[in-house]
Amino acid sequence: MMTMNGPSRTIVPLVARHCRRFQSTCSVISSVSTQYSGANPGYFGVPSSASNISSLDYRAGNDFSTAVSMRTNMWDQHEHLLALLNVASVHQPATAVAHEMDLIEAANKKQSYDKILILVRHGEGQHDKFERQWASEGNVMPAEMSKDYPHDPLMSPRGVGQVLNLSRRTALFCNAETNLIPELVVVSPLRRSTQAALLTFPDLSPGSIKNVPWVCHASLVEHANGYPSDFVSPPEELEAIFPGIDYSMLRNNVDLGIENSTEKEPMTKNKTDLLNRTDGFLDWLRNRPEQVVFVSSHATWLQSFCGFTLQNERADGGREMFKNGEMRVLGVNFDR
Numbered sequence: 001m002m003t004m005n006g007p008s009r010t011i012v013p014l015v016a017r018h019c020r021r022f023q024s025t026c027s028v029i030s031s032v033s034t035q036y037s038g039a040n041p042g043y044f045g046v047p048s049s050a051s052n053i054s055s056l057d058y059r060a061g062n063d064f065s066t067a068v069s070m071r072t073n074m075w076d077q078h079e080h081l082l083a084l085l086n087v088a089s090v091h092q093p094a095t096a097v098a099h100e101m102d103l104i105e106a107a108n109k110k111q112s113y114d115k116i117l118i119l120v121r122h123g124e125g126q127h128d129k130f131e132r133q134w135a136s137e138g139n140v141m142p143a144e145m146s147k148d149y150p151h152d153p154l155m156s157p158r159g160v161g162q163v164l165n166l167s168r169r170t171a172l173f174c175n176a177e178t179n180l181i182p183e184l185v186v187v188s189p190l191r192r193s194t195q196a197a198l199l200t201f202p203d204l205s206p207g208s209i210k211n212v213p214w215v216c217h218a219s220l221v222e223h224a225n226g227y228p229s230d231f232v233s234p235p236e237e238l239e240a241i242f243p244g245i246d247y248s249m250l251r252n253n254v255d256l257g258i259e260n261s262t263e264k265e266p267m268t269k270n271k272t273d274l275l276n277r278t279d280g281f282l283d284w285l286r287n288r289p290e291q292v293v294f295v296s297s298h299a300t301w302l303q304s305f306c307g308f309t310l311q312n313e314r315a316d317g318g319r320e321m322f323k324n325g326e327m328r329v330l331g332v333n334f335d336r
Helices: 019-023 026-036 062-068 075-082 103-108 126-136 157-173 190-198 233-241 248-253 267-287 299-311
Strands: 098-103 115-121 184-187 214-216 291-296 327-334
Touching: 026 267, 098 103, 103 115, 103 157, 115 157, 115 190, 115 299, 126 157, 157 190, 184 190, 190 233, 190 291, 214 248, 233 248, 267 299, 291 299
Parallel strands: 115 291, 184 214, 184 291
Antiparallel strands: 098 327, 115 327
Protein backbone atom coordinates (compact mmCIF):
# COMPACT_ATOMS: atom_id res chain seq x y z
CA MET A 1 0.00 0.00 0.00
CA MET A 2 1.19 3.54 -0.74
CA THR A 3 2.59 5.47 2.16
CA MET A 4 2.08 8.84 0.48
CA ASN A 5 1.26 11.71 2.80
CA GLY A 6 -2.16 13.19 2.28
CA PRO A 7 -5.90 12.66 2.78
CA SER A 8 -7.38 9.26 3.41
CA ARG A 9 -10.85 7.80 3.16
CA THR A 10 -12.70 6.80 6.32
CA ILE A 11 -15.21 3.94 6.48
CA VAL A 12 -18.64 5.29 7.45
CA PRO A 13 -22.16 3.85 7.31
CA LEU A 14 -23.36 6.14 4.53
CA VAL A 15 -21.78 7.78 1.53
CA ALA A 16 -21.54 11.48 2.27
CA ARG A 17 -19.76 12.86 -0.72
CA HIS A 18 -19.54 12.87 -4.50
CA CYS A 19 -23.26 12.30 -5.03
CA ARG A 20 -22.88 13.00 -8.73
CA ARG A 21 -20.59 10.00 -9.02
CA PHE A 22 -23.35 7.71 -7.89
CA GLN A 23 -26.45 9.12 -9.59
CA SER A 24 -25.86 7.28 -12.84
CA THR A 25 -24.77 3.99 -11.25
CA CYS A 26 -26.63 3.43 -8.00
CA SER A 27 -29.66 2.08 -9.86
CA VAL A 28 -27.65 -0.89 -11.10
CA ILE A 29 -26.68 -2.26 -7.68
CA SER A 30 -29.68 -4.47 -7.15
CA SER A 31 -29.90 -5.71 -10.72
CA VAL A 32 -26.17 -6.37 -10.95
CA SER A 33 -26.09 -8.31 -7.69
CA THR A 34 -28.98 -10.44 -8.89
CA GLN A 35 -27.50 -10.95 -12.32
CA TYR A 36 -24.12 -12.13 -11.09
CA SER A 37 -25.29 -14.23 -8.15
CA GLY A 38 -24.70 -17.83 -9.14
CA ALA A 39 -22.84 -16.91 -12.33
CA ASN A 40 -19.50 -18.38 -13.32
CA PRO A 41 -16.55 -16.78 -11.55
CA GLY A 42 -14.99 -13.98 -13.54
CA TYR A 43 -12.48 -11.28 -12.86
CA PHE A 44 -13.35 -10.73 -9.23
CA GLY A 45 -15.46 -13.74 -8.36
CA VAL A 46 -19.22 -13.92 -7.78
CA PRO A 47 -21.21 -11.60 -5.50
CA SER A 48 -23.84 -13.64 -3.71
CA SER A 49 -25.39 -13.95 -0.29
CA ALA A 50 -22.69 -16.46 0.62
CA SER A 51 -19.72 -14.50 -0.68
CA ASN A 52 -17.44 -12.47 1.53
CA ILE A 53 -16.50 -9.22 -0.20
CA SER A 54 -13.20 -9.02 1.65
CA SER A 55 -12.11 -12.38 0.25
CA LEU A 56 -12.80 -11.73 -3.43
CA ASP A 57 -9.64 -12.39 -5.40
CA TYR A 58 -8.17 -9.49 -7.38
CA ARG A 59 -7.30 -11.53 -10.44
CA ALA A 60 -8.78 -14.96 -9.78
CA GLY A 61 -5.68 -16.56 -11.27
CA ASN A 62 -6.49 -15.28 -14.74
CA ASP A 63 -4.14 -13.66 -17.20
CA PHE A 64 -4.77 -9.94 -16.77
CA SER A 65 -5.71 -9.12 -20.35
CA THR A 66 -7.90 -12.22 -20.63
CA ALA A 67 -9.66 -11.44 -17.38
CA VAL A 68 -10.32 -7.87 -18.42
CA SER A 69 -11.88 -8.98 -21.69
CA MET A 70 -14.26 -11.26 -19.77
CA ARG A 71 -15.78 -8.41 -17.83
CA THR A 72 -18.80 -6.34 -18.79
CA ASN A 73 -19.47 -2.67 -18.19
CA MET A 74 -22.10 -3.54 -15.59
CA TRP A 75 -19.67 -5.73 -13.69
CA ASP A 76 -17.12 -2.90 -13.80
CA GLN A 77 -19.71 -0.63 -12.19
CA HIS A 78 -20.56 -3.27 -9.61
CA GLU A 79 -17.08 -4.03 -8.39
CA HIS A 80 -16.25 -0.34 -8.05
CA LEU A 81 -19.48 0.36 -6.22
CA LEU A 82 -18.58 -2.35 -3.72
CA ALA A 83 -15.78 -0.06 -2.67
CA LEU A 84 -17.37 3.31 -3.36
CA LEU A 85 -20.59 2.69 -1.44
CA ASN A 86 -18.69 1.59 1.65
CA VAL A 87 -16.32 4.51 1.90
CA ALA A 88 -16.51 8.25 2.23
CA SER A 89 -13.84 10.84 2.68
CA VAL A 90 -13.22 13.64 5.11
CA HIS A 91 -11.22 15.19 2.27
CA GLN A 92 -12.88 17.03 -0.59
CA PRO A 93 -10.63 16.49 -3.62
CA ALA A 94 -10.66 18.61 -6.74
CA THR A 95 -13.59 17.72 -8.96
CA ALA A 96 -13.63 18.15 -12.70
CA VAL A 97 -15.71 17.45 -15.77
CA ALA A 98 -14.00 15.57 -18.60
CA HIS A 99 -14.92 15.56 -22.29
CA GLU A 100 -13.34 12.90 -24.49
CA MET A 101 -12.13 13.97 -27.91
CA ASP A 102 -9.57 13.15 -30.58
CA LEU A 103 -6.25 14.94 -31.03
CA ILE A 104 -7.63 17.18 -33.79
CA GLU A 105 -10.45 18.47 -31.59
CA ALA A 106 -8.03 18.88 -28.70
CA ALA A 107 -5.82 21.12 -30.84
CA ASN A 108 -8.75 23.18 -32.12
CA LYS A 109 -10.47 23.59 -28.73
CA LYS A 110 -7.46 23.71 -26.48
CA GLN A 111 -8.34 27.11 -25.03
CA SER A 112 -11.78 25.88 -23.91
CA TYR A 113 -10.30 23.65 -21.21
CA ASP A 114 -8.22 23.99 -18.08
CA LYS A 115 -6.25 20.89 -18.99
CA ILE A 116 -5.80 18.68 -22.03
CA LEU A 117 -4.87 15.18 -20.83
CA ILE A 118 -3.38 12.64 -23.23
CA LEU A 119 -3.74 9.32 -21.44
CA VAL A 120 -2.06 6.09 -22.51
CA ARG A 121 -2.03 2.55 -21.24
CA HIS A 122 1.24 0.75 -21.96
CA GLY A 123 1.31 -2.11 -24.46
CA GLU A 124 1.38 -5.78 -23.57
CA GLY A 125 4.00 -6.60 -20.94
CA GLN A 126 6.59 -9.36 -20.91
CA HIS A 127 4.70 -10.93 -18.02
CA ASP A 128 1.63 -11.35 -20.26
CA LYS A 129 3.80 -13.15 -22.80
CA PHE A 130 5.30 -15.29 -20.04
CA GLU A 131 1.83 -16.24 -18.76
CA ARG A 132 0.71 -17.30 -22.24
CA GLN A 133 3.78 -19.46 -22.69
CA TRP A 134 3.39 -20.89 -19.19
CA ALA A 135 -0.22 -21.89 -19.87
CA SER A 136 0.62 -23.38 -23.28
CA GLU A 137 3.12 -25.70 -21.60
CA GLY A 138 0.34 -27.15 -19.46
CA ASN A 139 1.55 -25.82 -16.12
CA VAL A 140 -1.03 -26.01 -13.34
CA MET A 141 0.82 -23.84 -10.83
CA PRO A 142 0.13 -20.09 -11.26
CA ALA A 143 2.72 -18.43 -13.47
CA GLU A 144 3.55 -15.87 -10.76
CA MET A 145 4.98 -18.67 -8.61
CA SER A 146 7.68 -19.45 -11.17
CA LYS A 147 11.16 -18.20 -10.25
CA ASP A 148 11.43 -16.91 -13.82
CA TYR A 149 8.29 -14.75 -13.63
CA PRO A 150 9.23 -11.16 -14.66
CA HIS A 151 9.49 -8.52 -11.94
CA ASP A 152 8.65 -4.99 -13.10
CA PRO A 153 8.87 -6.10 -16.73
CA LEU A 154 9.22 -4.02 -19.85
CA MET A 155 6.80 -4.43 -22.74
CA SER A 156 6.83 -7.49 -24.96
CA PRO A 157 7.61 -7.12 -28.69
CA ARG A 158 3.86 -7.13 -29.29
CA GLY A 159 3.44 -4.37 -26.71
CA VAL A 160 6.14 -2.28 -28.33
CA GLY A 161 4.32 -2.58 -31.64
CA GLN A 162 1.06 -1.48 -30.05
CA VAL A 163 2.68 1.68 -28.70
CA LEU A 164 4.58 2.46 -31.89
CA ASN A 165 1.18 2.82 -33.55
CA LEU A 166 0.53 5.67 -31.10
CA SER A 167 3.80 7.42 -31.95
CA ARG A 168 2.66 7.80 -35.54
CA ARG A 169 -0.45 9.63 -34.35
CA THR A 170 1.41 11.91 -31.97
CA ALA A 171 3.95 12.81 -34.67
CA LEU A 172 1.10 13.81 -36.99
CA PHE A 173 -1.12 15.70 -34.54
CA CYS A 174 1.15 16.85 -31.68
CA ASN A 175 3.63 19.28 -33.17
CA ALA A 176 4.42 22.96 -33.63
CA GLU A 177 1.83 23.30 -36.39
CA THR A 178 -1.05 22.08 -34.24
CA ASN A 179 0.39 23.64 -31.07
CA LEU A 180 -0.68 20.53 -29.14
CA ILE A 181 2.61 19.57 -27.53
CA PRO A 182 2.70 18.14 -24.00
CA GLU A 183 4.26 20.53 -21.52
CA LEU A 184 4.60 17.81 -18.88
CA VAL A 185 5.04 14.02 -19.05
CA VAL A 186 3.93 11.96 -16.04
CA VAL A 187 4.74 8.26 -15.77
CA SER A 188 4.09 5.42 -13.36
CA PRO A 189 7.05 3.98 -11.44
CA LEU A 190 6.69 0.71 -13.38
CA ARG A 191 9.14 0.38 -16.24
CA ARG A 192 6.63 -0.59 -18.94
CA SER A 193 4.78 2.68 -18.35
CA THR A 194 7.94 4.75 -18.84
CA GLN A 195 8.93 2.70 -21.87
CA ALA A 196 5.50 3.34 -23.40
CA ALA A 197 5.84 7.10 -22.79
CA LEU A 198 9.27 7.25 -24.42
CA LEU A 199 7.98 5.44 -27.50
CA THR A 200 4.77 7.49 -27.74
CA PHE A 201 6.60 10.83 -27.66
CA PRO A 202 10.22 10.07 -28.64
CA ASP A 203 10.90 13.71 -29.53
CA LEU A 204 10.09 14.75 -25.94
CA SER A 205 12.60 12.39 -24.32
CA PRO A 206 14.38 13.75 -21.23
CA GLY A 207 17.34 15.86 -22.26
CA SER A 208 15.91 16.66 -25.69
CA ILE A 209 15.95 20.17 -27.07
CA LYS A 210 12.27 20.65 -26.12
CA ASN A 211 13.19 20.38 -22.43
CA VAL A 212 9.80 19.01 -21.32
CA PRO A 213 9.84 17.91 -17.66
CA TRP A 214 9.32 14.20 -16.94
CA VAL A 215 7.96 13.25 -13.52
CA CYS A 216 7.48 9.79 -12.05
CA HIS A 217 4.33 10.16 -9.96
CA ALA A 218 4.20 7.50 -7.27
CA SER A 219 0.39 7.44 -7.21
CA LEU A 220 0.18 6.18 -10.80
CA VAL A 221 1.56 2.76 -9.90
CA GLU A 222 -0.59 -0.35 -10.37
CA HIS A 223 -0.72 -1.67 -6.81
CA ALA A 224 1.23 -4.94 -6.69
CA ASN A 225 -1.12 -6.77 -4.33
CA GLY A 226 1.32 -9.67 -4.30
CA TYR A 227 2.01 -9.85 -8.05
CA PRO A 228 5.71 -9.58 -9.01
CA SER A 229 4.89 -7.95 -12.36
CA ASP A 230 3.75 -4.89 -10.41
CA PHE A 231 6.68 -4.73 -8.00
CA VAL A 232 8.33 -1.31 -8.14
CA SER A 233 12.06 -1.17 -8.83
CA PRO A 234 14.33 0.96 -6.58
CA PRO A 235 14.50 4.61 -7.70
CA GLU A 236 18.29 4.51 -8.12
CA GLU A 237 17.90 1.58 -10.51
CA LEU A 238 15.20 3.41 -12.48
CA GLU A 239 17.32 6.57 -12.65
CA ALA A 240 20.15 4.55 -14.19
CA ILE A 241 17.81 3.10 -16.84
CA PHE A 242 15.83 6.30 -17.50
CA PRO A 243 18.12 9.29 -16.82
CA GLY A 244 16.49 12.70 -16.73
CA ILE A 245 13.22 11.59 -15.12
CA ASP A 246 12.41 13.06 -11.70
CA TYR A 247 12.05 10.13 -9.27
CA SER A 248 12.04 12.23 -6.10
CA MET A 249 8.40 11.51 -5.35
CA LEU A 250 9.04 7.78 -5.48
CA ARG A 251 12.17 8.08 -3.33
CA ASN A 252 10.58 10.32 -0.70
CA ASN A 253 7.05 8.97 -0.40
CA VAL A 254 7.03 5.23 -1.07
CA ASP A 255 8.22 2.41 1.16
CA LEU A 256 9.10 -0.33 -1.32
CA GLY A 257 9.06 -2.92 1.45
CA ILE A 258 5.34 -2.23 1.86
CA GLU A 259 4.58 -1.51 -1.78
CA ASN A 260 6.16 -4.78 -2.96
CA SER A 261 4.61 -6.94 -0.27
CA THR A 262 3.52 -10.42 -1.29
CA GLU A 263 0.50 -10.15 1.00
CA LYS A 264 -2.81 -9.73 -0.84
CA GLU A 265 -5.30 -7.08 0.25
CA PRO A 266 -9.09 -7.41 0.34
CA MET A 267 -10.69 -5.93 -2.75
CA THR A 268 -12.41 -3.10 -0.88
CA LYS A 269 -9.14 -1.95 0.68
CA ASN A 270 -7.38 -2.22 -2.66
CA LYS A 271 -10.04 -0.16 -4.42
CA THR A 272 -10.15 2.42 -1.64
CA ASP A 273 -6.41 2.90 -2.00
CA LEU A 274 -6.79 3.19 -5.76
CA LEU A 275 -9.46 5.90 -5.44
CA ASN A 276 -7.31 7.79 -2.94
CA ARG A 277 -4.48 7.79 -5.45
CA THR A 278 -6.52 8.89 -8.48
CA ASP A 279 -8.26 11.61 -6.43
CA GLY A 280 -4.88 12.74 -5.13
CA PHE A 281 -3.43 12.88 -8.62
CA LEU A 282 -6.24 15.19 -9.76
CA ASP A 283 -5.50 17.48 -6.81
CA TRP A 284 -1.82 17.51 -7.77
CA LEU A 285 -2.61 18.10 -11.44
CA ARG A 286 -4.87 21.05 -10.70
CA ASN A 287 -1.99 22.85 -9.02
CA ARG A 288 0.43 22.28 -11.88
CA PRO A 289 0.92 25.20 -14.33
CA GLU A 290 1.07 23.04 -17.48
CA GLN A 291 -2.06 22.81 -19.61
CA VAL A 292 -1.26 19.91 -21.96
CA VAL A 293 -0.17 16.86 -19.95
CA PHE A 294 0.73 13.38 -21.13
CA VAL A 295 0.10 10.56 -18.63
CA SER A 296 1.29 6.97 -19.07
CA SER A 297 -0.20 4.49 -16.61
CA HIS A 298 -2.10 1.22 -16.22
CA ALA A 299 -5.54 -0.25 -16.85
CA THR A 300 -7.08 -0.17 -13.38
CA TRP A 301 -5.56 3.22 -12.51
CA LEU A 302 -6.86 4.75 -15.74
CA GLN A 303 -10.29 3.21 -15.20
CA SER A 304 -10.53 4.68 -11.70
CA PHE A 305 -9.26 8.09 -12.80
CA CYS A 306 -11.43 8.40 -15.92
CA GLY A 307 -14.53 6.70 -14.56
CA PHE A 308 -14.70 7.75 -10.91
CA THR A 309 -12.36 10.59 -10.03
CA LEU A 310 -13.42 12.60 -13.09
CA GLN A 311 -17.03 13.40 -13.98
CA ASN A 312 -16.72 11.86 -17.41
CA GLU A 313 -19.22 12.80 -20.12
CA ARG A 314 -18.82 9.51 -21.99
CA ALA A 315 -21.95 7.38 -22.23
CA ASP A 316 -20.29 4.73 -20.06
CA GLY A 317 -18.94 7.33 -17.65
CA GLY A 318 -15.38 6.57 -18.74
CA ARG A 319 -15.42 3.21 -16.98
CA GLU A 320 -14.51 1.03 -19.93
CA MET A 321 -11.10 -0.52 -19.35
CA PHE A 322 -8.26 0.80 -21.50
CA LYS A 323 -6.91 -1.76 -23.94
CA ASN A 324 -3.20 -2.45 -24.34
CA GLY A 325 -1.62 0.48 -26.15
CA GLU A 326 -4.80 2.58 -26.11
CA MET A 327 -4.80 6.38 -26.06
CA ARG A 328 -7.62 8.66 -24.94
CA VAL A 329 -7.64 12.45 -24.96
CA LEU A 330 -9.67 14.39 -22.39
CA GLY A 331 -10.50 18.06 -22.11
CA VAL A 332 -10.85 18.79 -18.39
CA ASN A 333 -12.48 21.74 -16.67
CA PHE A 334 -12.25 21.99 -12.89
CA ASP A 335 -15.27 22.98 -10.82
CA ARG A 336 -14.99 26.63 -9.85
